Amino acid sequence: MSGSPAETPILSNVTAAAIHATGVVKTFGDVKSVAGLNLTVPEGTFYGIAGPNGAGKTTSIRMITGLLQPDAGTIEVAGVPVWPNPRAAKAALGYVADNPPLFGRLNAREMLDYSGMLRGMKAAEIRRRGDDLLRVLDLEADAGRPIADFSLGMTKRIGLAVAMLHSPRVLILDEPFGALDPVNTQVMEEMLQLYRKGGGTVVFSSHVLDVVQRLCDRVAIIAAGSLVAEGTVAELAQGGSLQDAFVHIVGGRDIDTGDLAWLSSSSA
Amino acid sequence: MAVVLLRLRLALQLGGATGRGVAVYVLSWVVGVLMGLIGGLLVAALDSGVTPIGDLVVPALFLGILVAWVVLPIATPIPSANLIDPRVLEQYPLSRGQQVAGLLLGGLATPTALATFLTAAGGVAATHAEVPGRIASVGAGLLFTVLCVAASYGVRALFAEALSARRGRDLAVILSTLVIVALYVLPHVMAPVVGAAEDAGAVLVAVLTWTPPGAASALGSALDAGDVVGVLARVGVILAAIALALLVWSVALHRHVIGHSARAVASRAPVSGSDLALVPLLLHPFRAGAVIGAASQHLRYYFFRAPRAAQFIILGPVIGLMFGWTQVHTSGLPFAASIAAVAMGGSAMLNLFGFDGRGVELTVQTGASLSAVLRGKLFAVTLFLLPGVAALTIGLGIAAGVVDEIPLALVGALAGLLMAVAAGGFCSAWNPYDQEAPQGDRSALAVRMLAVFAAMMVLVYGTGWLATWVQPVVPVEIVLAGALLLAAAGAVVSTRLSGALLDRDPARLLAAFTPR
Numbered sequence: 025m026s027g028s029p030a031e032t033p034i035l036s037n038v039t040a041a042a043i044h045a046t047g048v049v050k051t052f053g054d055v056k057s058v059a060g061l062n063l064t065v066p067e068g069t070f071y072g073i074a075g076p077n078g079a080g081k082t083t084s085i086r087m088i089t090g091l092l093q094p095d096a097g098t099i100e101v102a103g104v105p106v107w108p109n110p111r112a113a114k115a116a117l118g119y120v121a122d123n124p125p126l127f128g129r130l131n132a133r134e135m136l137d138y139s140g141m142l143r144g145m146k147a148a149e150i151r152r153r154g155d156d157l158l159r160v161l162d163l164e165a166d167a168g169r170p171i172a173d174f175s176l177g178m179t180k181r182i183g184l185a186v187a188m189l190h191s192p193r194v195l196i197l198d199e200p201f202g203a204l205d206p207v208n209t210q211v212m213e214e215m216l217q218l219y220r221k222g223g224g225t226v227v228f229s230s231h232v233l234d235v236v237q238r239l240c241d242r243v244a245i246i247a248a249g250s251l252v253a254e255g256t257v258a259e260l261a262q263g264g265s266l267q268d269a270f271v272h273i274v275g276g277r278d279i280d281t282g283d284l285a286w287l288s289s290s291s292a
Numbered sequence: 293m294a295v296v297l298l299r300l301r302l303a304l305q306l307g308g309a310t311g312r313g314v315a316v317y318v319l320s321w322v323v324g325v326l327m328g329l330i331g332g333l334l335v336a337a338l339d340s341g342v343t344p345i346g347d348l349v350v351p352a353l354f355l356g357i358l359v360a361w362v363v364l365p366i367a368t369p370i371p372s373a374n375l376i377d378p379r380v381l382e383q384y385p386l387s388r389g390q391q392v393a394g395l396l397l398g399g400l401a402t403p404t405a406l407a408t409f410l411t412a413a414g415g416v417a418a419t420h421a422e423v424p425g426r427i428a429s430v431g432a433g434l435l436f437t438v439l440c441v442a443a444s445y446g447v448r449a450l451f452a453e454a455l456s457a458r459r460g461r462d463l464a465v466i467l468s469t470l471v472i473v474a475l476y477v478l479p480h481v482m483a484p485v486v487g488a489a490e491d492a493g494a495v496l497v498a499v500l501t502w503t504p505p506g507a508a509s510a511l512g513s514a515l516d517a518g519d520v521v522g523v524l525a526r527v528g529v530i531l532a533a534i535a536l537a538l539l540v541w542s543v544a545l546h547r548h549v550i551g552h553s554a555r556a557v558a559s560r561a562p563v564s565g566s567d568l569a570l571v572p573l574l575l576h577p578f579r580a581g582a583v584i585g586a587a588s589q590h591l592r593y594y595f596f597r598a599p600r601a602a603q604f605i606i607l608g609p610v611i612g613l614m615f616g617w618t619q620v621h622t623s624g625l626p627f628a629a630s631i632a633a634v635a636m637g638g639s640a641m642l643n644l645f646g647f648d649g650r651g652v653e654l655t656v657q658t659g660a661s662l663s664a665v666l667r668g669k670l671f672a673v674t675l676f677l678l679p680g681v682a683a684l685t686i687g688l689g690i691a692a693g694v695v696d697e698i699p700l701a702l703v704g705a706l707a708g709l710l711m712a713v714a715a716g717g718f719c720s721a722w723n724p725y726d727q728e729a730p731q732g733d734r735s736a737l738a739v740r741m742l743a744v745f746a747a748m749m750v751l752v753y754g755t756g757w758l759a760t761w762v763q764p765v766v767p768v769e770i771v772l773a774g775a776l777l778l779a780a781a782g783a784v785v786s787t788r789l790s791g792a793l794l795d796r797d798p799a800r801l802l803a804a805f806t807p808r
Contacts, residue, residue, distance in 0.1 A: 125651065126650065127649070128649060128650070137569055139654065139658060141570070141584060144582065
């Protein structure tokens with residue numbers, strides 16, 4: 025486990041990195057959202073990124089996925105530099121945002137067609153893989169409905185289908201299991217495991233640490249824009265729960281007994 | 293509470309504005325005051341009797357202003373003023389009355405509303421008006437402004453509800469388009485009717501002054517004439533109209549809360565075989581790729597998924613016809629066809645990413661060449677504009693009785709369309725904005741787009757002037773051929789440079805579609 029933010033994690037028995045970020049910095053006005061992030065995600069792993077709200081997780085992910093240019097530092101995905109020209113790296117990437125940005129007035133099938141064509145796939149392949157994904161993600165019956173009419177859970181599922189259609193080498197998901205019912209959570213977990221068995225790398229950020237503990241090989245904890253801890257789940261949890269380890273690492277907060285005293289006497 | 297919402301509105305208008313943003317904000321108020329004073333002076337002059345048809349023009353002007361308030365925000369692609377989103381207000385414990393009152397007050401605190409008030413209260417400066425009449429003019433101006441804002445917001449809320457259902461969407465598109473067409477056609481139809489019958493003008497004035505906007509225009513003169521009953525009755529008409537507008541608005545907000553705005557859209561059955569559902573039949577012969585993907589998505593949105601995009605399909609030819617018909621008798625068919633093509637092309641191509649919304653982020657995420665996406669969108673628009681412009685040119689030629697000029701006019705039209713492609717590619721890359729929820733400084737976005745449109749018009753008019761000037765030595769055919777070549781070269785160069793700009797700086801495009 026690495027405890028220093030400036031320290032790049034040292035990986036044993038790993039020769040290739042799916043993601044390698046060094047000294048990444050991003051500032052918005054006076055706020056340093058990401059402050060010298062160093063991160064190495066081994067190829068073929070299930071990798072979790074955890075951190076408190078506002079820690080810089082989503083900003084880091086957007087820089088890794090080529091949607092936001094860092095002020096400093098380097099990022100590589102599958103050995104391809106993301107910046108300054110992220111187009112080549114994007115070919116190796118699939119990304120599912122917390123609330124996936126999609127064309128709301130297209131239906132699910134058309135959305136997959138659009139994504140496949142923009143990624144240069146052949147029509148027959150788009151159709152075949154699209155059918156598979158819609159079936160597995162239980163979206164076949166809704167394939168003709170506009171995405172604007174979908175619930176958030178359905179939107180996440182079609183977002184995942186769009187991200188997986190081109191069979192990327194690295195799949196990055198931001199809070200993937202929020203808004204999903206238990207059945208679809210299980211289906212998505214199985215899909216991601218299947219994808220990983222095929223050699224893919226899954227990186228996801230989540231606040232749901234029991235899911236991270238159950239699924240991930242390795243976990244990075246980000247706080248205040250820096251990596252504060254990294255290692256296998258066992259290394260970080262040290263025999264306890266990942267939740268306790270997380271609170272210990274980033275620092276917990278207790279509510280004083282006098283705080284919010286008015287809450288119980290609210291007249292509203 | 294209404295005052296709180298008013299303050300929120302002003303804070304939103306000024307919030308985060310830099311020095312330049314503040315300058316634009318101040319400038320918009322200055323322009324509002326100037327436009328209002330000009331309008332007010334016009335009304336004062338007409339009320340003072342500078343022209344015998346003043347009695348007809350003033351109520352007609354008031355009616356025109358009200359129609360503009362109602363129709364333009366629905367029908368035009370220009371970024372409209374900041375609103376406090378009613379959907380945001382729903383989460384707070386506000387009654388419908390508080391919401392409407394707050395939004396109404398916010399709507400009154402805009403340069404457009406100020407310009408409307410100053411124009412409507414222009415009677416205060418009429419030379420022959422008595423003091424009571426002048427006071428009544430100010431009151432009428434205030435009532436008229438409230439009427440305009442309430443009617444505009446109410447109808448917009450109603451259309452927003454209608455637009456959320458497929459049939460309502462189609463209806464809204466058709467209705468707003470018909471209103472625009474009527475605004476163009478009615479004066480042409482009414483002019484000979486009024487001219488033919490001596491009493492027709494007086495009848496029209498009488499009718500107009502009893503409509504809500506016309507009643508507001510007639511309050512001052514009615515009071516000066518001692519017609520107290522007429523004044524009270526007209527105030528009643530205006531108040532009833534305001535109440536009706538507020539009721540429509542309130543009902544629209546209520547329907548939203550009870551879920552009648554659910555966007556249930558009938559779906560088509562999935563396409564069978566290996567055809568891609570996204571690709572329209574017309575594009576099936578082409579190989580699947582980024583260009584055809586972008587073109588297919590664009591065509592789907594225009595026919596008829598995105599209501600505002602679909603409006604262009606109907607409004608484009610109307611705009612082209614308006615521009616072309618006004619020029620065909622004075623400047624000749626080739627020039628009129630060029631103008632019509634530029635107007636049609638400009639209306640559909642100056643903001644090609646405008647209806648994509650959050651889909652823009654997905655487009656960037658795929659890593660596809662944005663240059664190819666831009667080409668696809670230009671290709672999609674050209675697919676329906678090319679036959680449209682050709683049909684309009686031929687129709688204009690037949691209607692104007694200059695069939696022999698049609699072949700040359702088609703060359704002019706093609707040159708105009710290519711110029712629109714050049715300008716559209718450039719403007720879409722340089723000044724992209726979310727047509728349905730513009731981010732950033734809306735005034736600047738609108739001004740830039742109108743500047744590009746004006747530049748196209750200047751180029752066409754300049755070419756027309758050049759053709760006339762050199763006609764003794766250079767035939768018009770040569771000028772048109774030169775214009776066509778230059779426009780084609782411009783389209784190619786602009787498309788390449790604009791695509792390169794998008795690929796080099798996709799963040800600019802992303803920022804335009806990322807909610808702030």
